[in-house]
Amino acid sequence: MQEEQETHISNHLDEIVAAVSITPRKKIQNKLPQTALFHPPREKLQLCEEKAKSYSSSHNYKQAIQELVRCVALTRICYGDSHWKLAEAYVNLAQGYLQLKGLSLQAKQHVEKAQEILTNSIEPPYNDNTDVFKCSVExxxxxxxxxxSLQKFKEASENLAKAERLTKELLQCGRIIKEEWIEIQAQLKLSxxxxxxxxxxxxxxxxxxQEALEYIESSKGEKSLECVPVLRELAGVEQALGFHNSCINHLLQAHLIVLNKYPSQEEAANSAHIVAQAAVASGRPEHHDAAEQYFQESMANLKDSGEMGRAKFLLIQDEFCHFLKITGQEERAFCILKESLEAKVETFGDFSPEVAETYRLLGGADLAQGNHSRAHKKLNKCLQIQTLLYGPQDKRTLATQQTVDVLSKAPDVGGKPRQAQKGKPAFCPAVPQHPAHGKARVNAAV
Incomplete structure (x- = not known):
């Protein structure tokens, strides 16, 4: 844990150095027009603020953080070390580290610096400045x-209470309008x-x-993408409390919002998959149709996508097969698993956890049907892969080894090994001799 924090702090310092250091003239000229080099500091500050927003909205998080760091440096140049605007710049940087990179400790350090500056700057003429109080709320x-994020919940609640109280006072004094108050309330309720x-x-x-969702719908509209993460988090709480109907309804609401915003195939697939998982988690027969519908929708969006989409498709397909098994559709599930084996070998490699698990499930199905010879072949193939992946002493390997040992003593397995080769081949193909991409060394070992 300490090494992880040190790494984060090291990266954080590297970014600050990169952002505020003097870049060689040639590199600057490649990135900026010649005239931009001679802009006054306040114009440069405005440009950095705009670029930070642009990078953030396009998910270019590294560049966004660098621009926010530059904003701190330029704000200090423009306003000095004790101006409330420098505190605002530190708060913005803290929000960047928190939202864009999830670095809570760095965010806390920047807010503490902002607090120190703001404490010293609230004196005439700033005590009548609404922007100072808005900065305090943030x-x-x-x-x-x-x-x-740091799991310091008592201190967190104290700070949220201060923000809430100050926001209420600003509204009562007419310093902010109702619409602005609603937007702030939405984020505070969510926190x-x-x-x-x-x-x-x-x-x-x-x-x-529920309150956060109401405020967001009021300020942004019921079909805003900002509703989606709140709907999903709300659904997660409802699922934990056993309110499965409400959970699924809220996830469906989020899914419809996503579909209305022209999502990518992967985004649409992920959204449908979330609904399917919730329907399965309810464990209720009345939700089985919804589970199948949204599993199928999710897989349909991924079926013709690229390599990453194909891998995701196969993993969701395995979840669908598990759902079919628990709802009494074993034959359909194992038929799909058989058909998926070749694609899994091609996508994940001959010796991969996904292929091993498929052999294990297919072997278990043959065993349940009393076909010991076919079960032995599949489970033996699973055992070979598990031994390579996890080692001979892993609990998964040992469990498969135990089953294989028992099956080896069955008359229709141990007594007729050659006859099995002459007859009709078992469904599961032998592991291909050609190595999968990136797996050559593993195959050579076998």
Missing amino acids: LFHTMGRALI WARLYQGQKKSKEALPYY
């Missing part, structure tokens, strides 16, 4: 979120929900998620 809220959820208090988290 400061307390960001600190609260960072502390939630409260996550605070309780982080403490495994789903019952307490539920009303905060």
Whole structure:
């Protein structure tokens, strides 16, 4: 854990150095027009702020962080070391580390620096400046979120309460309009929900998620993409509390929003997959049709996609087969598994966990049907792969070894090995002699 934190801090310092260091003239000229080099600091600051927003919205997180660091440096140049705008720049940087990279400790450190600056700057003429109080709201809220991630829940709740109280006072004094207050409330309620959820208090988290959703729908609209993560988190709480109908309905609502925003095949597949998983998790027969429908929809979106999509397709297909088994459709499940074996070898490699698991399930199916010879062949193939992957003493390998040993003593397995070769071949093909991509060394060992 300590090494991980040190690595994060090291990366964090590297980014700051890269962002504020003087870049060689040639490199600057490649990135910026010649005139941009001579912009006044305040114009450069505005440009950096715009670029940070642009990079953030396009998920270019490394570049966004670098621009936010530059904003801190330029703000100090423009306004000095004790101006509230420098505190605002630190809060923005903290939000960047928290939202874009999930680095809570670094976010907390930046907020503490902002707090120190803001404490010293709130004096005439700043005590009548609404922007200072808005910055304070963001400061307390960001600190609260960072502390939630660090699992310091008591301190987190204190900061969220401060942000909430200050926001209420700003509304009552007419410093902010109702619409702006609603947007702030949406994010604060969501943070409260996550605070309780982080403490495994789903019952307490539920009303905060519901309020957050209402505020977001009020300010952004019911079909806004901003509703999607809240709907999914709300559904997760409802599932934990056993409210499966509400859970599935909210996930369907999120799915429809995603489909209306022209998603990629992978995004549409992922959204449908989430609904299918929730329907299976309910364990209720009335949700079986929904589970199958959304499994099929998810796989249909991935079937003709590229290599990464093919891998995801096969993993979801395995989940679908498991669903078929638990709903009494074993024959259909194992038929799909048989057909998937060749594609899994091609996608994951001859000696992969996915191929081993498929051999194990197919061998178990043959064993259940009393076909000991075919079960032995498949489970023996599974054993070979598991031994290479996990070693002979792994519990998975030992369990398969035990079954293979028992089957080896069966009359129709040990007594007729040559006859089995002359007869009709078993379904499962032998492991191909040609190595899969990236697997040559493993195959050579076999």
